[in-house]
Amino acid sequence: MDYLPIFLDLRDRTCLLVGGSETAARKAELLLRAGARVEVAAPELHECFKRLPYAEHLSRVADVFSDELLEGKDAVIVVEEDVAAAKLVADAARVRHIPVNVADKPALCSFILPSIIDRSPIMVAVSSGGESPVLARMLRARLETLIPAAYGRLSSLASRYKTRVREAIKPEQRRAFWEKVFLSPVAEMVFSGRDVEAEAELNAMIKDSAANEITRGEVYLVGAGPGNPDLLTFRALRLMQQADVIVYDRLVSQPILDMCRRDAERVYVGKERDDHAVPQEEINLMLVRLAKEGKRTLRLKGGDPFIFGRGGEEIEILVEHGVSFQVVPGITAAAGVSSYAGIPLTHRDYAQSVTFVTGHLKDNTFNLNWEGIARQDQTIVIYMGLKGLPMLCEALIKHGLTAETPAAIIQHGTLPTQRVITGDLNTLPSLAEEAGLKAPTLIIVGNVVKLREKLGWYQPELHSEQAHRTPLETPDHLR
Ligand SMILES: C[S@@+](CC[C@H](N)C(=O)[O-])C[C@H]1O[C@@H](n2cnc3c(N)ncnc32)[C@H](O)[C@@H]1O
Missing domain, CATH: 3.40.1010.10 (Tetrapyrrole methylase, N-terminal domain)
Structure with missing residues (x-):
């Protein structure tokens, strides 16, 4: 996590805005909507400033920035093309530990402004950490369509009933109660503007829950x-x-x-x-x-x-x-891992059935029905087989499969650390050992493994930093 998302209370606080452009006006609007007073340092203000809501809380106090303007400020926003000029303000704010944002210059910011979905009092903030504002805005647009505009009214209704619910319902039952409310017709009633009906329904739910005190886990x-x-x-x-x-x-x-x-x-x-x-x-x-x-x-x-x-x-x-x-x-691993390895478990030309077995060794032996497993027209998926791989391959050959039967072992399937090693029953144990694989791994045996070369589609960046982490670590008995 590169940034900690927080929500700042700027009500009746004073903020400094450096810049008077149209973009600066949009920043001013955000601050004003959050209840802040805004002082602006700019030679002139774009005409958009005249149309801002709560404009009475905004005043232009200087033509240019000077250090004294930072006195008593709770946040600073800078909209300034010139990097040196912007840096001057940002540095001065940082020295005084005042949060500062410089539009389009993330390196100079101590905070960044997210894309916002405003359903006050519900607020959703989306950020790409300054790396891709366009992507963040697109995501915001999608969320806008998912979160009905009336969410704010639903939240206000809940807030009005907080005390009544606290009096009527035991603490350990409250969370479940509210979840039930938000999934009930009450929410739909608010969304469709039937607030009176919603309140009546909510009252009934409080009565019912208070009477029925037993909660069952x-x-x-x-x-x-x-x-x-x-x-x-x-x-x-x-x-x-x-x-x-x-x-x-x-x-x-x-x-x-x-x-x-x-x-x-x-x-x-x-x-x-x-x-x-x-x-x-x-x-x-x-x-x-x-x-x-x-x-x-x-x-x-x-x-x-x-x-x-x-x-x-x-x-x-x-x-x-x-x-x-x-x-x-x-x-299950067989389905997920085989898909990500590009190995279909059945295929009209190669395998008419598939069997899942455990390769977990007990007292150094496997308790498996080898005759049922070792068949040419069948794919065998082996869970927990890394440790016993040489013995597994040996047993499959002994029970009728040829040493050239294709076989694969897949480490961390579906994850960025996925690795796929292919060979045959003869070569796979040594190939796996050389590769130094880490559990969990899944083994697939059968002619379908040949398809990997053509169908392998998931190629995580093995040399990325992420690929060197081990998101799954498996205890010895599962190897
Ligand atoms: C105790 S079994 C649990 C299986 C699990 N219930 C399932 O349906 O996948 C653990 C074994 O599943 C396999 N496995 C689970 N996740 C895997 C993954 N991401 N990649 C490779 N093998 C995996 C490994 O063979 C591992 O040793």
């Missing part, structure tokens, strides 16, 4: 996909943003965690390098306890919760304890 068992946040489902995202507690694994990437509700409690149950994972039984009971405390508990897992994710075990316990739950499927 719920568990959301959610698949977060293979790591790339773009591959989350809408439902996953909605639940991520409303859960009170997030219980997550090591495979859930940081960008995905960043999309969860900011103030939600986070419980990490994955395995640290030198530490032990929280045992499965403990996780199961933790989910039951949290839900019984009335919390909306998000159990967030990599990929799909029902594919090598132990999701089934977790909800079995919930059923036994009468805890309500919902399951949100995620894109």
Whole structure:
């Protein structure tokens, strides 16, 4: 994050504007709308200044800038073509620790002005950190269409009822209550101008909620996909943003965690390098306890919760304890990673079936039905197979596949750190070792791997700074 977005209270504060052009008038308008008094230093003012709202709070105090003008100012905006002149003002403001913005000269700014969607009191600010104002403005335009103009009125309604809700509804139930209100017909009534009806409905909801004091928690068992946040489902995202507690694994990437509700409690149950994972039984009971405390508990897992994710075990316990739950499927690694590697798992010419297996070694052996797996017309996808790769390839050859059967191993599929190594059952173990791959990795065996050369479309910039970070780190038992 290059900038910290903050909202400045400039009501009845005095700001200095250096410049009298049309652009300067637009900056003056922003300051005036925020309730500030504006003093302008400029030889003359563009005629737009005459049409500004709250113009009575604006005065031209000097022809040119001088240090004394900074006295008592809470912010400074400079609209000045000449870099040296602009720098003079910016430096003087910085010395006095007064926030300063210089139009079109980000290097001289201590704050930048975002694109704004004004639904006062709701404000949405969009910024590209000065790098691409056009992109920020386009994004703003899209958001404008998504946020009805009446959002401000909805917020004012909520504000008027804050005290009543506080008196009628217990603190731990308030957040859920307001979420229910904003998703209810009350919001639609306000948006369509039926404010009286909306108030009556809101009153009824307060009465109902006050009478029905028992809140029941719920568990959301959610698949977060293979790591790339773009591959989350809408439902996953909605639940991520409303859960009170997030219980997550090591495979859930940081960008995905960043999309969860900011103030939600986070419980990490994955395995640290030198530490032990929280045992499965403990996780199961933790989910039951949290839900019984009335919390909306998000159990967030990599990929799909029902594919090598132990999701089934977790909800079995919930059923036994009468805890309500919902399951949100995620894109499993086989689907997400193969797509991003350009390897279709089935293809009329190469594979008529696909099988998902775990390559996790137990007591140095695999517990797999090799006859069912090692077939020419089938694609084999192996999860958790990095450590056992040489033994896996050997076993597949022993059970009937040729040593020349194409095979690929993909590190960090769907992410900027994705790497794809292709070879065959004979060569893949040594190629993977040479490449020094890091888990999580997925192995794909079968003739479909040949298509990668033609269909590989996702080529993340391997030499970028980002590619050298490790967004997913996997404990030994998943390698
Ligand atoms: C315990 S399993 C969980 C699988 C998960 N439930 C799913 O549906 O993808 C973990 C294994 O999934 C595979 N995996 C998950 N994310 C991956 C990714 N982004 N790239 C490559 N393999 C991945 C790796 O084989 C890893 O060892």
